[in-house]
Amino acid sequence: MRRWFCIGLFALACIALKAEATEAAGQPSATMEERLQACAACHGAKGEGIDNPYFPRLAGKPAGYLYNQLLAFKNDRRHYPPMTYLLEYLPETYLQSMADYFAAQRPPFPAPAIPDVSKDMLEHGEHLVLQGDPEREIPACVKCHGPTLTGMEPAIPSLLGLRPIYISGQLGAWRYGTRTAKEPDCMQIVAGHLTEDDVKALAAYLSSQPAPADLSPAPKGSYKTPLACGSEPQ
Amino acid sequence: MTSFVRHRSGRSARLASALLCAALLVIAGDALGEDAAGTFAQPQAELSARGEYLARAGDCIACHTAPAGKLFAGGRAMPTPFGTLYTSNITPDDETGIGTWTADQFHNMMHIGRFPDGGLLYPAMPFGSYTKVTRADSDAIFAYLKSIPPVNQANRPHDLNFPYNNRALILGWRTLFFTEGEFNPDPKQSDEWNRGAYLVQGLGHCAMCHTAINALGGSSESQAFEGGLIPMQDWYAPSLTSNKEAGLGDWSIKDITDLLKTGISARGAVYGPMAEVVYNSLQYLSDDDISAMAVYLKSLGQGSLPQPSASDIPIVESSLLVSLGKATYDAHCASCHGADGRGQPPHYPPLAGNQSIQMESAVNPIRMVLNGGFPPGTAANPMPYGMPPFAQSLSDDEVAAVVTYIRTAWGNHGSPVSPAQANKLRSAPLY
Numbered sequence: 100m101r102r103w104f105c106i107g108l109f110a111l112a113c114i115a116l117k118a119e120a121t122e123a124a125g126q127p128s129a130t131m132e133e134r135l136q137a138c139a140a141c142h143g144a145k146g147e148g149i150d151n152p153y154f155p156r157l158a159g160k161p162a163g164y165l166y167n168q169l170l171a172f173k174n175d176r177r178h179y180p181p182m183t184y185l186l187e188y189l190p191e192t193y194l195q196s197m198a199d200y201f202a203a204q205r206p207p208f209p210a211p212a213i214p215d216v217s218k219d220m221l222e223h224g225e226h227l228v229l230q231g232d233p234e235r236e237i238p239a240c241v242k243c244h245g246p247t248l249t250g251m252e253p254a255i256p257s258l259l260g261l262r263p264i265y266i267s268g269q270l271g272a273w274r275y276g277t278r279t280a281k282e283p284d285c286m287q288i289v290a291g292h293l294t295e296d297d298v299k300a301l302a303a304y305l306s307s308q309p310a311p312a313d314l315s316p317a318p319k320g321s322y323k324t325p326l327a328c329g330s331e332p333q
Numbered sequence: 334m335t336s337f338v339r340h341r342s343g344r345s346a347r348l349a350s351a352l353l354c355a356a357l358l359v360i361a362g363d364a365l366g367e368d369a370a371g372t373f374a375q376p377q378a379e380l381s382a383r384g385e386y387l388a389r390a391g392d393c394i395a396c397h398t399a400p401a402g403k404l405f406a407g408g409r410a411m412p413t414p415f416g417t418l419y420t421s422n423i424t425p426d427d428e429t430g431i432g433t434w435t436a437d438q439f440h441n442m443m444h445i446g447r448f449p450d451g452g453l454l455y456p457a458m459p460f461g462s463y464t465k466v467t468r469a470d471s472d473a474i475f476a477y478l479k480s481i482p483p484v485n486q487a488n489r490p491h492d493l494n495f496p497y498n499n500r501a502l503i504l505g506w507r508t509l510f511f512t513e514g515e516f517n518p519d520p521k522q523s524d525e526w527n528r529g530a531y532l533v534q535g536l537g538h539c540a541m542c543h544t545a546i547n548a549l550g551g552s553s554e555s556q557a558f559e560g561g562l563i564p565m566q567d568w569y570a571p572s573l574t575s576n577k578e579a580g581l582g583d584w585s586i587k588d589i590t591d592l593l594k595t596g597i598s599a600r601g602a603v604y605g606p607m608a609e610v611v612y613n614s615l616q617y618l619s620d621d622d623i624s625a626m627a628v629y630l631k632s633l634g635q636g637s638l639p640q641p642s643a644s645d646i647p648i649v650e651s652s653l654l655v656s657l658g659k660a661t662y663d664a665h666c667a668s669c670h671g672a673d674g675r676g677q678p679p680h681y682p683p684l685a686g687n688q689s690i691q692m693e694s695a696v697n698p699i700r701m702v703l704n705g706g707f708p709p710g711t712a713a714n715p716m717p718y719g720m721p722p723f724a725q726s727l728s729d730d731e732v733a734a735v736v737t738y739i740r741t742a743w744g745n746h747g748s749p750v751s752p753a754q755a756n757k758l759r760s761a762p763l764y
Contacts, residue, residue: 127669127677127681134717136669137705137707137721140721151725181704181724183763184704184706184763185707186707187609188608188709189707189717192715193716
């Protein structure tokens with residue numbers, strides 16, 4: 100009996116030792132947050148953005164929009180080598196999971212930027228965002244990006260929570276054709292009508308807006324957009 | 334025992350039956366008409382399925398398909414030290430592809446590096462490796478390429494600097510660096526070893542990166558698989574023969590097959606250009622073929638190169654680097670790789686004892702710290718864990734310090750690296 104007891108104790112000790120050994124080696128958790136630390140370095144663990152103003156907030160943007168961008172970076176259609184480098188050898192199913200993950204996050208908004216432009220220019224920005232300029236064929240931003248500018252499912256992004264330098268950088272890239280989307284490429288058409296001052300005014304106004312009560316994009320089909328865009332399934 | 338022989342004889346048997354079918358077709362041609370074509374279709378389908386697999390083993394897609402481009406329509410830019418080459422359309426389009434080629438002409442291209450008109454291929458096409466491919470395998474790949482949808486897309490002319498735009502120079506290159514000849518099995522080795530050697534030396538064209546390229550763009554057979562810096566990419570392709578580099582002599586077969594097939598293993602993960610090879614090619618190979626490659630690669634890792642040369646960084650400076658390096662490591666790296674450098678394999682590779690960190694060339698560990706990266710997404714590891722880039726958050730001093738630390742901590746035998754080395758690689762091409 101005592102012998103069996105000793106064997107039992109020995110076996111238990113072995114199990115305990117084995118458990119300890121396994122634990123020492125450790126395994127990362129299977130969460131997306133753990134898998135996506137490479138994204139967090141520039142976009143924050145929940146896509147909230149970091150101090151560096153060139154890297155955009157991803158959290159809460161519609162999954163379809165985020166997926167389109169991931170695919171465009173992977174295939175070098177949207178040109179930014181550090182992103183292409185990260186995504187080049189990842190399957191599209193994983194890109195979809197990444198898009199779903201960041202789309203579902205709702206971290207708090209950053210404090211609105213304090214505009215560094217004149218009052219006139221800020222008002223010009225507000226006018227373009229809310230009314231557009233039909234004479235110059237510039238639709239109001241809210242017509243597509245939503246009355247609260249939080250975008251619409253599945254593929255129109257929010258314009259809020261972004262820094263002015265990122266917004267003007269992207270509008271500039273659309274204007275000069277270095278950022279493109281599937282035809283018909285509506286943002287390229289719209290941005291082609293903007294002047295440098297328009298871009299500055301839009302970046303200042305949009306980045307100074309406070310967080311809306313609901314950060315979520317509008318459900319698909321909530322309103323009718325004035326343009327047909329290739330990035331948005333019709 | 335006989336897997337290699339079986340492969341070869343299997344292929345011969347298939348070829349023989351295909352030839353027999355063809356002969357019957359000729360004899361019975363008019364009488365049987367379309368029915369005969371129908372019976373011929375089956376072996377042809379088998380042949381092209383086998384060709385598709387072999388095209389995977391040859392990683393043809395990596396160069397001959399442009400990003401988001403049509404399959405095998407070419408047009409991908411290949412930067413070389415001699416200018417930019419644009420890959421060719423290898424779809425069966427009559428006008429712009431290989432639609433009018435014969436199996437003989439295709440084999441000539443693979444085996445001796447010549448176009449149907451006798452013109453010379455630039456050696457960016459690895460015919461120095463493909464020359465080892467058997468005629469039967471070449472025919473299967475050709476049958477597959479003939480079966481894919483033709484794409485009418487003209488080849489873009491190469492953009493090479495003088496004097497490399499003169500194709501006649503290739504003759505000189507060939508004299509120095511090209512040896513024609515099908516793979517010759519080594520009767521002293523097992524069939525599995527020979528199958529692995531055939532794949533590694535032939536379709537796998539591993540020597541294109543893992544053998545040093547000299548100033549003439551050639552590689553010497555005497556230095557086969559001894560490693561080298563990949564031109565234009567600024568990644569170091571480690572030696573496959575030295576156990577101090579990527580020599581796999583002391584790896585288990587399981588760790589090697591895991592690495593090749595899934596991209597991760599208990600000993601380390603693939604990254605940089607090797608991630609492409611696993612993503613587009615190796616993950617699709619059969620377990621038998623991957624094992625055969627592992628057996629052959631493990632056998633290569635017997636030799637060893639001299640100890641890494643001593644660092645030219647003064648001792649005082651390198652001890653400062655190590656203390657800054659430990660602080661940087663504990664703050665940014667230890668949460669995944671462990672304070673003891675043991676990592677959490679296979680997802681977070683161990684750094685202690687990791688050959689790829691301690692090699693004489695510090696290019697790869699510096700680039701991993703600067704650029705981070707994901708292992709390739711494979712069927713066995715579809716959602717890999719990524720390493721964050723640190724280029725935007727660490728200074729040159731911190732990068733040099735942390736790389737110096739991981740190269741020398743936990744009994745690692747690497748040499749210190751300088752902030753200037755780290756700085757230089759900030760501008761390395763990412764894509």
